[in-house]
Amino acid sequence: MLAGVSQADKALLPYEVLQHELLVHKVELEMQIEELRRSHIAMEEARDLYVDLYDFSPVGYITINRECLISEINLTGAALLGVDRAKLVNRRFSQFISPQDQDRWHSLFLKTMKDTGTEKQAFVFEMTRSDGFTFHAYLDCRRRESLDAPPTLRLVMIDIGKIKQAEAEKSSV
Structure with a gap:
């Protein structure tokens, strides 16, 4: 768990290191969630287009x-x-x-x-x-x-x- 920790971080107390790592992980997860949300919206728009083209075709x-x-x-x-x-x-x-x-x-x-x-x-x-x-x-x-x-x-x-x-x-x- 401490493999990617810098020298400055090693001087921190163990719970501070853990807190920092959790914060970094939280930010990464929030970024992934935002990307998933954008992908979900794009998929819904594509599905809606398909439904319109399918149902309202001549x-x-x-x-x-x-x-x-x-x-x-x-x-x-x-x-x-x-x-x-x-x-x-x-x-x-x-x-x-x-x-x-x-x-x-x-x-x-x-x-x-x-x-x-x-x-x-x-x-x-x-x-x-x-x-x-x-x-x-x-x-x-x-x-x-x-x-x-x-x-x-x-x-x-x-x-x-x-x-x-x-x-x-x-x-x-």
């Missing part, structure tokens, strides 16, 4: 587990499906695929979940909202692997209804 972000249940969804995805986000977690994503696309969705879901590559897959499906309204959605899918959890499917969902409508109007001219 596209729907959805994570689906291997049972085809929604495990995560952003506000835009919930709005596209016409359901409150809290009510979508653990709901089957396929219930929003229109009946005529169910078989195709199921086979593509199974194929994408088996694919161990990181290739993304893109599909267009007719979707049915909870209120019965249908829309065409472009789904960009990628399997996500994790060391401590089963694989998931990450989707980007974009409402392409206006594009489909413009194509239909163009072809009818």
